[in-house]
Amino acid sequence: MKIYQKVLWVIALVAFGALSLGGLLVSAGILPKILIFSALTAMELGILIRIGVSVVFIFLLGLSIYLPIVTWTEGKGTTIPLRNPLGEIEISQKAICEFIQRVGKEVQGVEDLKAKVKSTEEGVDVDLTLAAHAQGEIPRLIDELQNVIKNYLNNTVGIENVREIRVKVGKIL
Numbered sequence: 375m376k377i378y379q380k381v382l383w384v385i386a387l388v389a390f391g392a393l394s395l396g397g398l399l400v401s402a403g404i405l406p407k408i409l410i411f412s413a414l415t416a417m418e419l420g421i422l423i424r425i426g427v428s429v430v431f432i433f434l435l436g437l438s439i440y441l442p443i444v445t446w447t448e449g450k451g452t453t454i455p456l457r458n459p460l461g462e463i464e465i466s467q468k469a470i471c472e473f474i475q476r477v478g479k480e481v482q483g484v485e486d487l488k489a490k491v492k493s494t495e496e497g498v499d500v501d502l503t504l505a506a507h508a509q510g511e512i513p514r515l516i517d518e519l520q521n522v523i524k525n526y527l528n529n530t531v532g533i534e535n536v537r538e539i540r541v542k543v544g545k546i547l
Contacts, residue, residue, distance in 0.1 A: 379441075379444060382437055383441060385437065386437045386441055389434050396410070452466070452467050452493070453465060453466050453493075454466075454467060454470060454493045455493075458532075465531065467491045467493070470489075470533075471489040471490060473526070473531065474489040474500065474526075475487050475488065475489050477522060477523065477526045478502065478523060480522070481515070482507075483506055483509070483515045484504050484507075484515065484519055485504065485505040485507070485547060486505040486544075486545070487502060487503075487504045488502070488503045489501070489502050489503075496537055497533075497536060497537035498533050498535065498537060499537050499538045499539075499540070500523060500527075500536065500538070500540070501542070502519070502523070502539065502541045502542065503541075503542045503544050504543060504544065505543070505544060505546070505547055506543050506545075506546055507546075508546050508547060512546070516543070519541065520541065524536045524539060
């Protein structure tokens with residue numbers, strides 16, 4: 375998620391929280407209803423205030439439409455472009471994740487491997503979550519897994535710049 379999208383999410387959540395809190399306080403009788411009616415009446419009196427409030431609410435309405443659409447469509451159908459002498463190739467991130475999971479499970483001591491791939495301009499980042507067997511040395515196991523994944527991505531898939539392979543051991547068996 376891009377930084378501006380995170381900022382928009384914070385704005386939307388703060389606005390939603392404020393409106394929810396205001397509604398809760400009015401319905402609980404802590405804030406008098408006359409306070410809300412007075413604020414709405416004051417907004418109606420001045421044209422500049424009316425325009426300003428309209429802009430804010432139009433912005434919040436647009437945000438409530440934009441953010442879910444961006445969130446739901448982000449990450450779907452994303453591909454990693456590769457160069458080939460005969461032309462460009464695109465491989466879906468989902469296919470690469472499934473490949474990494476299949477290859478990573480071949481490393482002895484690795485169980486329940488889940489992979490996420492992110493393409494950046496500098497290269498490809500891989501996030502792995504797994505369960506490791508305690509019999510082996512876990513740092514050695516992680517090094518071996520990272521090397522196997524990097525070599526397979528370089529040699530088999532053709533991804534030359536594997537920037538980082540982050541590993542999270544979620545469970546030790």
